[in-house]
Amino acid sequence: MTVTAPDIGRLDAETFGRVALGPILAEFCLRLWLFERFLQGDDAVLLFCARGGLRMRLAYERFLARTDLPQRLPHADLMVSRLVAARTAFDPPSPGVLSELEREFSGQSMAEIAAALAQCNDLDLPPPWHAPFEKIRFISLLAGTEPGVVRLHRAVAEQDALFRAHLATCTGNRRHGVLVDTGLYGSTVRILQEGIPERQWSGLQFARSNYKRLPTPHFARTLGLSVESDGYKPWEVRTSALRFWQLIESCLEPELSSVRTFTASADGGSPRANLQVAGWESRIAPEQPGLFTGVLAYIDGLAPETLHRVQEDAARAWQHLKDAVVWPDAQAVATLSLGHRSRDFGRTELRAQFAVPGTTSPLKQIRESLWREGAVVRSFPRSGRLALPLIELIYAARALRSEVQALRRRRRAI
Known part of the structure; x- marks a missing residue:
């Protein structure tokens, strides 16, 4: 066809x-x-x-x-x-694990990270764990001997x-x-x-x-x-x-x-x-x-x-x-x-393809959508397609700037 x-x-x-x-x-x-x-x-x-x-x-x-x-x-x-992969490099946390945690849980507490890794919400961790994630502090807290920290290590090790x-x-x-x-x-x-x-x-x-x-x-x-x-x-x-x-x-x-x-x-x-629930193989197709x-x-x-x-x-x-x-x-x-x-990484929260209309300005809704071009056409049915060339021009300028910067780096490395 x-x-x-x-x-x-x-x-x-x-x-x-x-x-x-x-x-x-x-x-x-x-x-x-x-x-x-x-x-x-x-x-x-x-x-x-x-x-x-x-x-x-x-x-x-x-x-x-x-x-x-x-x-x-x-x-x-x-x-x-x-x-699952993060648990293999958890004790102590590797650079890759720390980078993923910092990116995925930005602004969230270290207790929330621990709950995701252990898949357990009743670890009862000490108060310092409820501070926002910070790499050095997280490593330090993992060395603690409090009962909640011990349970965290045990749960991760078992999994x-x-x-x-x-x-x-x-x-x-x-x-x-x-x-x-x-x-x-x-x-x-x-x-x-x-x-x-x-x-x-x-x-x-x-x-x-x-x-x-x-x-x-x-x-x-x-x-x-x-x-x-x-x-x-x-x-x-x-x-x-x-x-x-x-x-x-x-x-x-x-x-x-x-x-x-x-x-x-x-x-x-x-x-x-x-x-691997009952009949999981038949649900692949x-x-x-x-x-x-x-x-x-x-x-x-x-x-x-x-x-x-x-x-x-x-x-x-x-x-x-x-x-x-x-x-x-x-x-x-x-x-x-x-x-x-x-959102994955042990969390059950979901993210919509398009931001919910009316919760913020149309432009912010477009920026927060997973598919911006689609969000433009969806938000502005009559005129949205007229904005697509502008979006393409913006991405072309960004890509060209990135190419030029990469070329300069390669030249300096020679």
Whole structure:
């Protein structure tokens, strides 16, 4: 099916998934397979990270089946999250953990951080823990011997031990864990490197971006197979995914909880994550039509003799994605409206795609929305599209300034 750019905004979610996201994710699968060929051996295993990685594995293995490409390495579903990874490098907290906590819990108390890490609200920590997070102070408080601090350490250690047992089941005797995930920064790779250094860690992500502006020691072994950029560049069509990254995440994340805790198996088997509720495997592929069913429909239409068309289809699909995300009309906004997004890291709070109208000024509502171009069109149905060229110009100026600064840094380093 070939759809021209002006038509893309009039598609329903499933057709958009087939026309735009399907070829893009099939191209990702092809690139993942090429990297898997270079990783063949007795020491590596592809670990598809919950939650987005669960659908990535489903799409990838279906892609291999439809195209008759051979699987080179073992695959496993890894029940992990940034919260779970943080526990591996908690005692004492590593630089990666401290950076994540500082960014995720800015302005919140250290008691709230402790509750998230322990998944326990009755630690009864001393008063100093109720102060806002500060790295040095947090490390100092962790050295305390008060009963609440002892309970915190015990809870984190127990959960970490259960995760490591789960990890051992996933990897067997293989020491190189290749994390396959959506992106962007790759916090999980960085923290696992710090928390479990006896293993080798790599990351193969859909996109890699240092949008957090944090140190990137893990980028040497973390690749964005489809996108690598620290920001949106209007002249690089692939970076349009960064303008509405939640669209990619929403497509790939099934309706399952983020991994927060593990429980020991009564029969001595591998520990079970809270995500692994009864029938969780059947919930990876959605029953209702939507973006991901469209992706699978495109992949199901592939065959060995049509594999060569994937890259051509993907080139058109990237342009379709940019047209819908950067230059949306009212129908595109309706088609790509998502449910609430989880804040994650052990918290249950949700964030809406668009800021609630009437709670603040329209301009602030746009700035606080996950998809600003969509928020502009939604807030100003008649004139919103006239503002989109201005937004594009602003991003072009920022990207050019960033490019110039990077060039100057490289010249000074020579």
